[in-house]
Amino acid sequence: MTDDAGLTIGVLGSYGGRNLGDEAILTGLLSDLRHLEPNARIIVFSRNPAHTALAHPDVEAVPWEGVSRADSSLILADLDLLILGGGGILYNREARRYLRVVRVAQERGLPLLTYAVGVGPLSDGVDTGMVRETLAGATEVTVRDQESRMVLEEAGLLNPITVTADPAFLLEPEDFPASWLREEGVPSGKRLVGLSVREPGRAAERLDIDGYHRLLAQIGDFLVHRIDAYVLFVPMERDDIRHSHGVMSHMTAAERGRILHGDYTPRQVLGLMRHFDLAVGMRLHFLIFAAMAGTPFLPLPYAGKVFDLAQRLGVPALRGVEREVEGPLLAEVDRLWDERDSRAEQTAQLVAKACDQARATSQVTRGVLESIRSRALSRAAEAQVPH
Template identity: 85%
Template sequence: MTDRTGLTIGVLGSYGGRNLGDEAILTGLLNDLREQEPNARIVVFSRNPAHTRAAHPDVEAVPWEGVSRVDSSVILGELDLLILGGGGILYDREARRYLRVVRVAQERGLPLLTYAVGVGPLTDGVDTAMVRETLASAVEVTVRDQESRVVLEEAGLLNPITVTGDPAFLLQPADFPAHLLREEGVPAGTRLIGMSVREPGRAAERLDVDGYHRLLAQIADFLVHRVDAYVLFVPMERDDIRHSHGVMSHMTAADRGRILHGDYSPEQVLGLMRHFDLAVGMRLHFLIFAAMIGTPFLPLPYAGKVFDLANRLGVPALKGVAREVEGPLLAEVDRLWDEREARAAATARRVAEVCDQALGTSQVTRAVLDSLRTRT
């Protein structure tokens, strides 16, 4: 290693794709690294390096998709450590893409740390084998939830696996002044419901578009009339805007629906949660943000990671989105509204516990960084 004032650390994940959840993970991870290693040179492997550099001007950002092994090797050769994660990146047909970069790093003897990574579903033979073989040589493996640990164990990984928490739990909210809501078309003096939808795809293959659009429209209409509210759809990535419009097209009270269109940071969206009387949603980090602020929320799970969050926080979660079961969902929404104050204290205690668990990733990382410093 060359002499320098700090370590050179690479961070590889689903960054630069303008997904607020992934960007929240990156922000929490970078804040943690800066606190532990203020003089570090941090290189983020990004899908959109220009976006990453604009959001985090104190780091370097380089592409990794479509980059040859030779070119990747040049950058990786400058690193002291490669961090993989966090977030859900190790799943069928996607894991191999990230692990291709990791394997090049390991060929150069570069230590690997997984940072609260999300794993699964993992059934494809190629991806399963790559995950098992690549992570077997990691210096530490941390995952963000119990489901991810089980998936890794079933894949045959024998390493100790530490369950921590999503790095987004490390964020602090930024101010989201009320005038921004006025600019988004939300009138003053009204109750406000936050709603999050997502697109079908590899992470949510069971969703029937028209079916779940209609179901969420019924939930939105119910809340508009039940609590005399407006509904603000919060897109966590670009395609969510289209699906928010799809839900609104089925609402009878579409005049009470609004879609957030501004370009906001994860910390600002976290601050936005303070304005909601209730949050109902599908996106994991939308729900994490609501929980962190103390806004009553109802998860509409489409994947195990959302169920895991609900279980860890002790809140109800129904499978109605995939099964198009209207009655139980509306009943649970109604119950949540009536019991929101009674549930608040218990949920807050669970959230505090998960935030402490998220700090566990920092403790593991600190030990790895201390070990690397002694070698410089």
């Protein structure tokens, strides 16, 4: 191995599913790897390799779902390092699927790094055991929030755990021209509120669909009348469109609502946030984007990761959208609007801190890469010494 030869790095996560949050994670992670290891050959294990290859033409994309151990082993044989993460992938009934690939890698002696991974909820015995045993063999374990560290500690993992921040905090925005908003049917010269909803699903099983649709409709109507705003629903994945329509169907001022329909990249959606006067939402990365853009935002928590973000960024952590009632929630929205300017400086400082914490993952990764490269160069030098 020569000094300028790049390592071969595999990246395994919830990629290729057309979820803007997961794609934001991958975009931030890949940008970091390119900075750390410019000549690296990067192989992304994806649910939809064609989509991943189109979005990231400088990487190789391969399938991992429904792939045999033998076929996985052939791909893993080329790697110098496997990166697991980031994002929330180690939770009940899902962790075991990712860790099957990781176990094949570890059987080959491949180093493992978890990259700002999200963990939990984790109560299933099979998943808990696999997480504990597999991550015990990791070179480094980094998680994106305090909740994930607590879940791993409760699962019995004894390794040192480094808390950093979501890789989406590494993103730089792309411009989202006002003309694109007009093409989406959003009139110019009006206040604009961004709203994010999500489907119940395994990550939010306690949500009552009709109940939270009505609650979010009340928020939309309140903002239309309180600040004379238009409401733009921002789907972070395709099924969010259906639930956005569900919310609008309960709005009395539905004519002031629009749903974003274009196909945009994570960096473009981050750029969109500068057009909002206010953002209210459920999706984690919608809220991260709003925070990064300096847009006043209110989380509607449905899971620990959203509570953790609220705490990290110093914004109100409500009881959870599945248990909220109209009065206190609308009062908090009203307070956010009134106090938006006074809160801005403190929030900006905490966002900057979160960005620094996200860059801390890069420092851990740099150390792992340098160690792998050093060992590889030592082996190459030894191989050249005549015996």
